Amino acid sequence: MRAKKKEVLNETELIREIEKISLITQKFNKSIIIKSIGDDCAIFRDKNGMLVSTDSITENVHFTLKFYSFYEIGSKSLLVNLSDIAAMGGTPRLFTLSLFIPDYVNEENIKETLYGVVGVAKKYRVSLIGGNISRASEFSISITIIGDYKDDNVIKRGNSKIGDAVFVSGEIGNSWMAYYLQKHGKHIDKNFVNLENFEKKTIENFINKFKLPTPRIKLAKELAVRKLANSLTDISDGLYKDISNILRLSQGVEIWINELPVNENLKHIAELLKIRKCADNIISFGEDYELLWTADDKNEKEVLNLSSRLGIKIKKIGRVVNGINGIKFLKNGVAYPVKDSTFRHL
Structure with missing residues (x-):
């Protein structure tokens, strides 16, 4: 209003x-x-x-x-x-x-x-x-x-290496779910299911993460100081677009859909509402403002240890590879076609 x-x-x-x-x-x-x-x-x-x-x-x-x-x-x-x-x-x-x-x-x-x-x-x-x-x-x-x-403790995009592991912080898809619930609220109540089984707080958490994202400043500084990221960005425009920003021209990347850190309540709500192509929306929507980075595979243990130290979820979701063009999504080891529905600013 x-x-x-x-x-x-x-x-x-x-x-x-x-x-x-x-x-x-x-x-x-x-x-x-x-x-x-x-x-x-x-x-x-x-x-x-x-x-x-x-x-x-x-x-x-x-x-x-x-x-x-x-x-x-x-x-x-x-x-x-x-x-x-x-x-x-x-x-x-x-x-x-x-x-x-x-x-x-x-x-x-x-x-x-x-x-x-x-x-x-x-x-x-x-x-x-x-x-x-x-x-x-x-x-x-x-x-x-x-x-x-300080010093050279800054991380740029586009410095990923073949064989790098791909990591993401927190959860992705929460902003998309918040947007969906807001946009289709009345439609959901009338034609789909009653979401009273979910606590009001659960729904509000999705909305708050969309409206008031958390910048991962401490985590990023740890990655920079400890040299635990070869390339880094934040997920503002969606995983689909932002992962391409940290690759070099001759590189591709495999993203394992089964490993994406998605909130369990999001999965349940999407199932109840019979939302089709849920993974596509999670991958393309953006506005999660989580960190997305690549790191030497040998540093995986040290990267994951930051999760407990900082109280932030960190998940390995893929690998930088040679020999394929662009992004390849895999679900249960099989190629999974994802439609790029990333938001365009112009």
Whole structure:
């Protein structure tokens, strides 16, 4: 449901609200911040290597006001950017925030959005140093995130080697299930099954993982420092697309569908709802923001040991190979055709 139309904050008032966040969060990285909001540019100095990324979330593309609160929108806008720094093995430090505000988003909505942003900034100790505001036809947030890394402890895409094992953190498919339940909610209640057998908390867990993903910063830093990943990315666009991003041109990969870390409740719900091609959706949907990486096969034990140390599931799901083109999915050892239904941004 869209917000009720009210008078939008004027630019001066909105800048004051953003300046408050900047003041609150500067303390996390005061050793590198020279000048924050209040000049034409922010100024900072860092002796380490730098990482920079920009990502945005847009109404009716990445979220709808029917299913998201403004607090959740603000939170997710920063979380997905933190995941980009994690995907390089870095530490997030600073960020800029740009808001694109339609007429139907009011003062209360904007403040709630900013509360979401500052909540995440406090949790992950990142500092707001600048931004921009503009009118728009639909609500959108764009963030530029700046991180750093020490020595050569950074992991790039595209450095996988033939024979590498493929690993993934956490579970995949939860965001797809959340999206499905939200989109087809009334249809499910009327024509399929009553999901009361599943605790409300179970359903809410899927929804929360979709709306508020967890950037795997600690795990990625461990992989970088311990040299336990040859290539690394996060699953934002779906396993199908993101696995191709970490391969070299002459390489292929086998992905073992039976080994994919899928929540048992997801499997049960999909079975009850008679959802066809469940695996295809899990592989293609994306927005899980789990880490996906390749590592020397000899390091498998050390990689898996990180699971118990950090309390994060880690699963070996495939292998980088030579002699095949692209991605080959196997189910019970037999080739399994998967339709690439990855979301396209353009």
